[in-house]
Amino acid sequence: MKALVVSALSPDLSGTALAEVPVPAPRAGQVLIRVRAAALNYPDLLMTRGDYQLKPPLPFMPGMEVAGEVVSGDGFAPGEAVVAGTRLGGFAELVAVDAGAVRRKPDCLSFAQAACVGAVYLTAYVALVRLARVEAGEWVLVHGATGGVGWATVDLARALGARVIATGRDRAKLDLLARDLPTEATLTVPGFRERVKEITGGGADVIVDPVGGDVFDESVRCVAFGGRLLVVGFTSGRIADVSTNMPLIKGFSVIGVRAGEYGRRFPHKGRENVDAIWRLAEQGHLTPRVDQEIPLGRWRDAFEAMRDSRLVGKLVLVP
Numbered sequence: 001m002k003a004l005v006v007s008a009l010s011p012d013l014s015g016t017a018l019a020e021v022p023v024p025a026p027r028a029g030q031v032l033i034r035v036r037a038a039a040l041n042y043p044d045l046l047m048t049r050g051d052y053q054l055k056p057p058l059p060f061m062p063g064m065e066v067a068g069e070v071v072s073g074d075g076f077a078p079g080e081a082v083v084a085g086t087r088l089g090g091f092a093e094l095v096a097v098d099a100g101a102v103r104r105k106p107d108c109l110s111f112a113q114a115a116c117v118g119a120v121y122l123t124a125y126v127a128l129v130r131l132a133r134v135e136a137g138e139w140v141l142v143h144g145a146t147g148g149v150g151w152a153t154v155d156l157a158r159a160l161g162a163r164v165i166a167t168g169r170d171r172a173k174l175d176l177l178a179r180d181l182p183t184e185a186t187l188t189v190p191g192f193r194e195r196v197k198e199i200t201g202g203g204a205d206v207i208v209d210p211v212g213g214d215v216f217d218e219s220v221r222c223v224a225f226g227g228r229l230l231v232v233g234f235t236s237g238r239i240a241d242v243s244t245n246m247p248l249i250k251g252f253s254v255i256g257v258r259a260g261e262y263g264r265r266f267p268h269k270g271r272e273n274v275d276a277i278w279r280l281a282e283q284g285h286l287t288p289r290v291d292q293e294i295p296l297g298r299w300r301d302a303f304e305a306m307r308d309s310r311l312v313g314k315l316v317l318v319p
Contacts, residue, residue, distance in 0.1 A: 001093040002020060002092065002093050002319065003020075004017075009058070013300060032095075033096075034094055037067045038316065039090075039314050039315070040303070044091075056088055061091060064086060064118075065117075066084055071094065076102065081105040081111070083104075083114045084101050091299065091317055106278070115316055118274075120151070121155075121156060128140070129160070131255050132255070134162050135162075140157040141164075143208065143211045144168065145167055147210065147311070155288075156280075163184050165196060165199060166183045166187070168188065180287060192218060194222075202225075203225070204224055205228070212231070214238075223252045225252070228252065228255055229255070232257045
């Protein structure tokens with residue numbers, strides 16, 4: 001079968017290539033899935049460079065989540081439409097996945113949409129529900145809102161009844177987001193802090209930041225007293241610092257978000273988190289956005305589009 005293989009870590013994807021590899025032989029308790037769509041996540045890009053927390057031994061096949069049809073496996077009928085979290089191996093024609101990580105695809109979602117739910121909406125759920133404990137009516141400021149995690153966070157915050165302000169660097173992309181996910185405001189960065197304080201009447205109760213750098217620095221200046229500033233990542237490339245007098249004076253918390261690790265540390269809560277997001281999806285409360293469906297043979301185009309932030313929502317690779 002064809003699969004994407006990382007044989008050497010490199011900053012320019014030179015160690016990654018499409019290759020012919022053996023079809024995986026599922027072990028007991030696994031399900032073999034024919035992949036119809038595999039979502040591209042920022043950690044997939046980072047892993048090709050060796051810059052992510054998970055550092056699998058070389059060679060490895062990236063791809064964290066898929067949607068497809070069951071080939072074989074206990075508990076599922078052949079041909080059944082499913083979604084699965086794979087962690088690795090998803091960018092391939094077939095993948096073997098532990099049965100516990102597989103569930104039936106909601107009928108209301110296409111294969112491409114379903115592949116885009118698991119990782120980013122899980123991050124949004126852990127951030128907003130588990131860590132920030134967002135309440136209806138609170139102000140939630142979401143940075144990088146047109147990216148995968150940002151889109152999911154805006155979407156989920158709206159479903160939870162929060163008042164949302166979305167930020168990004170590209171006005172055209174923010175306008176696309178506002179068309180499908182109406183918010184209280186969309187603001188370009190930098191230079192957002194005074195508008196946030198004006199709109200909210202003092203500051204945002206919750207700030208979700210996958211960007212870091214200057215965006216984090218400015219966020220410290222517009223978080224409400226008693227607010228929660230959630231650190232999701234550093235797509236800007238700079239890890240920001242905060243002087244501890246600022247959380248003291250303003251009474252806010254800085255909280256790190258690692259959704260996968262949260263589930264591993266607290267397995268029961270982790271299962272509840274996954275069940276909750278898929279229940280919302282099945283009920284039609286979530287609006288995952290697929291920016292493009294790209295053939296697996298053009299994987300480089302997809303990775304470069306993510307690297308250059310040329311998308312709104314998620315990219316999907318199609319074997």
